Amino acid sequence: MTFTARLSHAAGVINPRLHKLLTPGEHFGPPKRLANAMQYAVLNGGKRFRPFLVLESARLFGVSAEQAQDTACALELVHSYSLIHDDLPAMDDDDMRRGQPTVHKAYDEAMAILAGDALLTLAFEVLGSPQCHPSAVVRSRLVLELAQAAGWAGMVGGQVLDLAEEKAEKVPRLGVIQRIQSMKTGALLEFACAAGPILGNAGEQAEGHLREYGQAIGLAYQISDDLLDLKGDAELVGKATRKDQAAGKATVIARIGLEKTLRLLDDLEAAAIEALKPFGDAAETLREAARFISRRER
Amino acid sequence: MTFTARLSHAAGVINPRLHKLLTPGEHFGPPKRLANAMQYAVLNGGKRFRPFLVLESARLFGVSAEQAQDTACALELVHSYSLIHDDLPAMDDDDMRRGQPTVHKAYDEAMAILAGDALLTLAFEVLGSPQCHPSAVVRSRLVLELAQAAGWAGMVGGQVLDLAEEKAEKVPRLGVIQRIQSMKTGALLEFACAAGPILGNAGEQAEGHLREYGQAIGLAYQISDDLLDLKGDAELVGKATRKDQAAGKATVIARIGLEKTLRLLDDLEAAAIEALKPFGDAAETLREAARFISRRER
Numbered sequence: 001m002t003f004t005a006r007l008s009h010a011a012g013v014i015n016p017r018l019h020k021l022l023t024p025g026e027h028f029g030p031p032k033r034l035a036n037a038m039q040y041a042v043l044n045g046g047k048r049f050r051p052f053l054v055l056e057s058a059r060l061f062g063v064s065a066e067q068a069q070d071t072a073c074a075l076e077l078v079h080s081y082s083l084i085h086d087d088l089p090a091m092d093d094d095d096m097r098r099g100q101p102t103v104h105k106a107y108d109e110a111m112a113i114l115a116g117d118a119l120l121t122l123a124f125e126v127l128g129s130p131q132c133h134p135s136a137v138v139r140s141r142l143v144l145e146l147a148q149a150a151g152w153a154g155m156v157g158g159q160v161l162d163l164a165e166e167k168a169e170k171v172p173r174l175g176v177i178q179r180i181q182s183m184k185t186g187a188l189l190e191f192a193c194a195a196g197p198i199l200g201n202a203g204e205q206a207e208g209h210l211r212e213y214g215q216a217i218g219l220a221y222q223i224s225d226d227l228l229d230l231k232g233d234a235e236l237v238g239k240a241t242r243k244d245q246a247a248g249k250a251t252v253i254a255r256i257g258l259e260k261t262l263r264l265l266d267d268l269e270a271a272a273i274e275a276l277k278p279f280g281d282a283a284e285t286l287r288e289a290a291r292f293i294s295r296r297e298r
Numbered sequence: 299m300t301f302t303a304r305l306s307h308a309a310g311v312i313n314p315r316l317h318k319l320l321t322p323g324e325h326f327g328p329p330k331r332l333a334n335a336m337q338y339a340v341l342n343g344g345k346r347f348r349p350f351l352v353l354e355s356a357r358l359f360g361v362s363a364e365q366a367q368d369t370a371c372a373l374e375l376v377h378s379y380s381l382i383h384d385d386l387p388a389m390d391d392d393d394m395r396r397g398q399p400t401v402h403k404a405y406d407e408a409m410a411i412l413a414g415d416a417l418l419t420l421a422f423e424v425l426g427s428p429q430c431h432p433s434a435v436v437r438s439r440l441v442l443e444l445a446q447a448a449g450w451a452g453m454v455g456g457q458v459l460d461l462a463e464e465k466a467e468k469v470p471r472l473g474v475i476q477r478i479q480s481m482k483t484g485a486l487l488e489f490a491c492a493a494g495p496i497l498g499n500a501g502e503q504a505e506g507h508l509r510e511y512g513q514a515i516g517l518a519y520q521i522s523d524d525l526l527d528l529k530g531d532a533e534l535v536g537k538a539t540r541k542d543q544a545a546g547k548a549t550v551i552a553r554i555g556l557e558k559t560l561r562l563l564d565d566l567e568a569a570a571i572e573a574l575k576p577f578g579d580a581a582e583t584l585r586e587a588a589r590f591i592s593r594r595e596r
Contacts, residue, residue, distance in 0.1 A: 030450035034458045038450065085415060090407035109388035110461055113411065114454050117383060120415065121449035124422045128442030136434040143441050144426030151419035152328035152336065156412050160332045163408055 003288035010052035010065075010072075017069045018042055018076060021126060030118070037107050037115040038122075042080045044098050050075050050192045056286050057196025057210050060279055070132040071142055071195050074123040078150050079188060081119035084112050086159065120150070133199060141198055149191040158184025165250040177250045178219060185225075186218030193217075209275050213286065216272035220293045223265055226251040228296075230258075269294040301586035308350035308363075308370075315367045316340055316374060319424060328416070335405050335413040336420075340378045342396050348373050348490045354584050355494025355508050358577055368430040369440055369493050372421040376448050377486060379417035382410050384457065418448075431497060439496055447489040456482025463548040475548045476517060483523075484516030491515075507573050511584065514570035518591045521563055524549040526594075528556075567592035 001009065022039045024030050051072035058068035087094040087102040088109065095105050104112035126132060127142045148154055161180045165172055172180075193214030197207040230253060253261045272290035276283040299307065320337045322328050349370035356366035385392040385400040386407065393403050402410035424430060425440045446452055459478045463470055470478075491512030495505040528551060551559045570588035574581040 024451065030455040031458045031462070033462070034450055034455055081415075085411055088408075088411065090411060110386075111458070113383055113386065113388060114458055116415075117379075117418065118450040118454040120418060121445050121454065124441055125445035125449055128438050128440075128445055130438075136438040139438040140426050140428075140434040140441070142426075143422055143438070147419050147423035147426055151423055152332055152416040153322065156416040156419065157328040157332055160329045160409070160412055164329070164331070 001285070003285055003292050006056065006285045007047065007049070007052050007289075010055050011048040013055065013065050013069055014048045014051040014072055014076065015043070018073050021070075021073055021077075021122070033107070033111070034115060034118060037103055037111050038119055040100075040106060041084050041103050041115055041119065042077065044100060046076070046080075046098065048072075048076060050079055050188060053189065053192035053214075053286075053289070054195045056289070057193045058199050060196055060210075060282055060286075061200025061202045061206065063196065063200045067133065068195070068199055070126050070129070071199060072192075074126040074132070074142075074146065075188065075192055075195070077119045077123040077126065078146065078155075081116040081123075082150075082155055082159075084116040084119070088112060091159070091163065135201075138199060138201070142195065145191055145194060145198065149187040154183055154187035155185075158182075158187070162250070168250075171254050172250050174252065174255050177252055177255055180250065181222040181252075182215065182218060185222045186215055189218040189221060190214035206278075209278055212275035213272050213290070216268045216275065217290050217293055220265055220268040220272065220290070223252050223261060223268075224293055224296055226253055227261070265294045299583070301583055301590050304354065304583045305345065305347070305350050305587075308353045309346040311353065311363050311367055312346050312349040312370055312374065313341070316371050319368075319371055319375075319420070331405070331409070332413060332416060335401055335409050336417055338404060339382050339401050339413055339417065340375065342398060344374070344378075344396065346370075346374060348377055348486060351487065351490035351512070351584075351587070352493045354587070355491045356497050357494070358508075358580055358584075359494055359498025359500045359504065361494065361498045365431065366493070366497055368424050368427070369497060370490075372424040372430070372440075372444065373486065373490055373493070375417045375421040375424065376444065376453075379414040379421075380448075380453055380457075382414040382417070386410055389457070389461065433499075436497060436499070440493065443489055443492060443496065447485040452481055452485035453483075456480075456485070460548070466548075469552050470548050472550065472553050475550055475553055478548065479520040479550075480513065480516060483520045484513060487516040487519060488512035504576075507576055510573035511570050511588070514566045514573065515588050515591055518563055518566040518570065518588070521550050521559060521566075522591055522594055524551055525559070563592045 022035065022042060024035050029035070054072035054075060055065050055068050059065070083097060084103045086092050087097055088104055094102055096102060100106070102112070103115055107115070123146065124143060127139055127146060133139050133142070150156065158180050162184055165176075165180065190211055191214075193210040194207050197203070197210050252264065256264070269290050273287050276286055320333065320340060322333050327333070352370035352373060353363050353366050357363070381395060382401045384390050385395055386402055392400055394400060398404070400410070401413055405413070421444065422441060425437055425444060430440070431437050448454065456478050460482055463478065488509055489512075491508040492505055495501070495508055550562065554562070567588050571585050574584055
């Protein structure tokens with residue numbers, strides 16, 4: 001299967017499972033409006049790139065899609081919550097997301113905050129459930145790793161730094177930009193790639209390789225997102241574009257220019273592919289993913 | 299030791315540990331301002347009633363304070379995050395909390411949302427860490443239970459229902475009020491009481507008794523909070539009081555009147571004490587806690 005076939009195959013595995021996880025049980029369930037807002041935010045045609053990475057990195061170590069799907073879903077729930085909160089008026093103040101009104105527009109601000117909170121919490125409920133993986137050691141490891149990736153020294157910390165840089169007068173140094181991006185976007189992508197060896201009990205060395213791969217594609221992903229924004233086609237992206245420049249976002253392109261950015265993207269692609277060397281042909285889909293990320297906007 | 303001595307003893311155990319957990323490591327830590335906001339929200343002289351319940355319920359089953367403290371801290375982190383988000387302008391819009399400006403007043407709204415998100419995430423990082431408990435089965439169980447108590451069918455769901463009832467024209471039925479309260483406040487208190495038998499591997503029956511106790515004091519706690527609010531002494535409580543009536547909050551008192559409410563409080567106290575019967579003298583402090591809750595505002 002090619003990368004795009006694998007990607008849509010992953011979405012085909014993940015979407016029904018997300019739907020199930022977001023359908024409350026009969027007895028003493030959550031309020032309907034809350035469950036609706038959570039479903040609205042998650043079941044919206046997302047590409048499921050993070051779940052795809054979980055399934056693919058798991059497959060490398062003989063872990064079936066069925067055994068990896070709940071970890072993949074938990075990660076997607078965390079990603080979805082972060083989008084809801086990032087879109088809030090107090091943050092990026094976005095009205096549209098994937099061509100639909102954002103949650104605080106479709107519902108209200110209180111519901112957007114609470115739906116985000118509930119999705120984040122549900123992610124850990126999913127990882128803590130025996131259904132997720134038969135080994136409690138693995139489950140508890142996944143909880144720890146996802147919490148670290150998503151928390152104060154990871155995604156949330158990156159968002160705090162990002163908001164602070166927006167207010168700053170000048171473009172920060174490249175190292176600062178990359179630190180922000182590796183926290184804000186990279187940490188979850190690294191978790192996605194590390195999840196495979198964790199689920200498969202593959203050991204530290206294998207996990208190290210997958211983390212290297214995850215870090216490289218994480219930085220590449222953010223850069224190609226910024227390139228997308230620069231080329232700006234609102235219809236294509238389904239959200240407001242060219243907003244970065246207007247908001248004074250700290251992007252790599254703003255710091256080192258387009259030409260050097262494209263070279264950096266090549267280097268990151270090479271580093272990602274290099275990290276997969278030990279896994280031979282089995283890692284071909286992940287290699288294709290790295291190529292896709294670094295080339296999607298040229 | 300009496301109940302109040304035990305309560306302040308618990309705070310003496312928990313506060314230094316919370317301080318430690320909220321102090322970032324040296325390498326690639328979280329942004330300082332974020333860590334400061336999180337500390338500001340948590341290390342503010344709270345009574346640590348939930349951690350107290352964890353330590354006491356653990357002690358019943360021979361679990362030391364040292365072995366129970368991280369679970370107690372995780373719960374307090376979740377409680378603290380919920381207060382930050384509840385105080386936001388889009389929710390209860392409170393400017394003061396425990397005599398101090400709320401987080402969105404002391405910092406800003408974005409930081410309040412993110413500090414709350416980070417505290418919730420940190421709670422699961424703490425529970426997922428091997429330091430929390432040597433058994434991964436116990437850790438993963440604690441993650442599942444806390445997530446269920448705090449999530450869409452628990453605390454967050456209760457807040458959604460509570461906000462909806464505030465907008466409604468008439469006072470809801472007693473059953474509805476109690477369902478909201480048992481979700482919004484009760485679920486975390488029940489978790490606190492169930493944590494002891496979970497940490498001590500005490501089995502289903504013991505856990506059942508502690509849950510019954512937790513449910514009874516959970517409802518009593520909310521009622522006595524409402525009584526406190528009714529008697530309203532802003533200086534004493536350190537936050538705006540008599541707000542419930544103004545906001546049209548669905549309280550038990552508003553539904554069944556003061557006299558019946560006081561009788562209900564007596565029944566809940568009796569039920570809580572009855573649930574502790576199997577544990578004899580060892581449960582005396584928890585009994586005192588039940589008495590304290592139902593009588594603190596008479």
